[in-house]
Amino acid sequence: MNSPSAKKFHGIPLSVLDLAPITEGSNASESFKNSVELAQHVEQWGFNRYWLAEHHNMPGIASSATSVIIGHIAGATKTIRVGAGGIMLPNHATLVIAEQFGTLESLYPGRIDLGLGRAPGSDQATAFALRRTLNRGAEEFPQQLEELQNYFSENPIGRVQAYPGRGLDIPIWLLGSSDFSARLAAQKGLPFSFASHFAPQYTLPALRLYRDNFEPSDALEKPYAMVGVNVIVADTEDRAQWLATSQQQQFLSLIRNTPSQLKPPIDDIEKVWSPFERASVEQTLDSESTIVGSPATVKQKLEEFIDKTKADEVIVNSQIFYQKDRLRSYEILAGMMN
Incomplete structure (x- = not known):
């Protein structure tokens, strides 16, 4: 479950969720260069795994061809686990995903994770463009999961x-x-990863449901829950709060149905949103699952988050405009690990 060089924070591994942000005025090529640089650094710093997420029709996210960028990151690193957080399975033929991840595992043995989601990773029009039909949806996800597990088995059923x-x-x-x-x-x-970083209100009920109903399998003897959290940490409280306005603007653009590239930080976010929009953003980016501040603040809040969720692992998303600040945020987190 852990990479050879993984270190621990508060007794558990920390991992990285990279949304491959395309910053305002930049492009996908620069995003991928930044992702490689980040992956190489967090590998050295002792993070456990590096996941990328499937999104489509999003001008600020470059990881739409998720398996391709996973291979790119795995090829640029040596020991860290690399995977999907996740592949939106209803968008794809199950055989194609089996072949893609079979290829990745063959290229990088023992380092590939396949996280699966059932949402489209975009809107319904984009889902139709991906699938050419909306007849196959989230309700078929359990059947698709069985198909995928069969493809990976030693003795698969079927021609x-x-x-x-x-x-x-x-x-x-x-x-x-x-x-x-x-x-x-x-x-x-199976291991379970919950998206607390954008659905904080459902975190504890979902984790309780998973743990209370877990049935041991060949894959896993006891429940293993990884929980997503947004972390923006800087050397000072003021800089961290300023950097966090990029992520706030990103969610504001989604609320307005005008998705955009990741915007630079601004000095006064109050000039940008209405009271209703502020409340909506803060409901998604609540203070428990979106942790912003100085090293001391972040360390305390992250420990409280782990104590509350009883997470077996935490995966950290950091939507930060400037690459040097993004690297610094993870470097500070690394300094908190043993």
Whole structure:
């Protein structure tokens, strides 16, 4: 479950969720260069895994071809686990995902994770463009999961088999922001990753549901929950709060249905949003699962978050405009690990 060089914070591993942000005035090529630089640094600093997420039709996120960028990151690193957080399975033919991740595992043995979600990773129009039909949706996710597990088994059932893919030990995670995947992960005996970083109000109920109903499997003997959290840490409180306005603007653009590239920090966020918009953003980026501040502040709040969720691992998202500040944020976090 852990990479060879993983260190611990408050007794658990820390990992990285990279949304491959495209900053205002930049492009995908620069985003990928920044991701490689970040991955190489966090590997040296002792983070456990490096995940990328599938999003589509989002001008500020470059990881739409998720398996391609996973291969790029894995090829630029040596020991850190690299994977999907996640692949939105209803968007794809299950065989294609089995072949893609079978290929990745064959190229980088023992380092690839496959996290699966059931949302489209965008809007319905984009989902139709991806699938050419909306007949297959989230309700078929359990069936798709079974198909995928069959493709990876030593003795798959059926005439169609995944090469590469068959017989490979690729950890499958279920991702969730509600109770559906918590129940399914418990039923299937799989590790579970909850998106507390954008669905904080459902975190504790989903984790409780997963743990209370977990059934041991060949993949996992006891429940293993990784929880997502937004962290922006800087050398001073003021700089951290200033850097955090980029993420606030990003969620504001989503509320307004005008997604954009990641904007630079601003001095007065109050001039940008209405009271209703502020309340909506703060409901998503609440103070427990979005931790912003100086090293002392972040250390205390992150410890409280871990104590409250009883997480087995924490995966950190840091939407920071300036690459040097993004690197510094993870460097400070690394300094908190043993």
